[in-house]
Amino acid sequence: MDFFTLLTFTVAYAIAVLVPGPGVAAVVARALGGGFRAALPMVLGILVGDLVYLVFAVFGLATIAHYFNAVFEIVRIAGALYLLYIAWTFWTAKPGSEQIGPRAEEHWSRTFLSGFSLTLGNPKTIVFYLALLPTVIPLEQMNPLAFTEITAIVIVVLLIIGCGYAFLAARARDMFTSAKAIRRMNKTAGVMMATAAGLVALRV
Structure with a gap:
């Protein structure tokens, strides 16, 4: 595919990734609550969700996505409920001297799945891939090389921006060491995670 395209x-x-939405709110909240490493699986889950929609758009599967709309609705609601659960654990967490955030032992796969389900139910992602992407990329000219190029761009851009948000939030987290500051940071993370859940549930 040509360079300009x-x-x-x-x-x-x-621009679509940079604009704050449910994904950004969830990543920042996770990094505030547990640090960069705790947020990384969520970034990866969001990335995989984006790649799913990329495949839908590129291979003309928007119709299939439409027919399986009920499945996506279930995933969206489940993702929103899990984000609310994480928000509650942040809000009620008792800060310790060693780290901010609840349930440090939580398996990375749960955070990954929450990021994945969040993306599948994120209206911004749906609109970009199934409505805006065809106006930017001539899908009729798609071939294996072009698909590889587009996929590489999605991976690199999302990882850079997603990890950037997580890194900055984690650095802000590391600036607070008192129990009072940690408690406030946990509650801030809880509010942000609950906001992300609300955005997903309400399709904002």
Whole structure:
């Protein structure tokens, strides 16, 4: 695919990822609550969700996504409920001297799945891939090389921006060491996670 088309897609996608939404709120909340490593699985889950929609758009599976809308509704609601659960654990967490955030032993797969389900139910992601992407990329010209290029752009851009948000939030977290500050940080993370859940549930 020509350079100008790839550049246009890169800029459009970067803007879409940068604009705060449920995904950004969830990643920042997770990093505030548990640090960069705790947020990384959520970034990866969001990435996989984006790749699923990319496949839908590129291979003309928007119709299939429409027919399986009920499945996506279930995933969206389940993801929102799990985000609310995480928000509650943040809100009620008792800070310790060693770290901010509840349930440090939580398995990475649960955070990954919450990021994945969040993306599948995120209206911004749906609109970008199934409505805006075809206006930026001539899908009729898609071939294996072009698909590889687009996929690489999605992976690199989302990882850079998602990890950037997580890193900055984790650095802000590390600035607070008192129990009072940690308690406030946990509650802030809880509110942000609950906000992300609400955005997903309400399709904002």
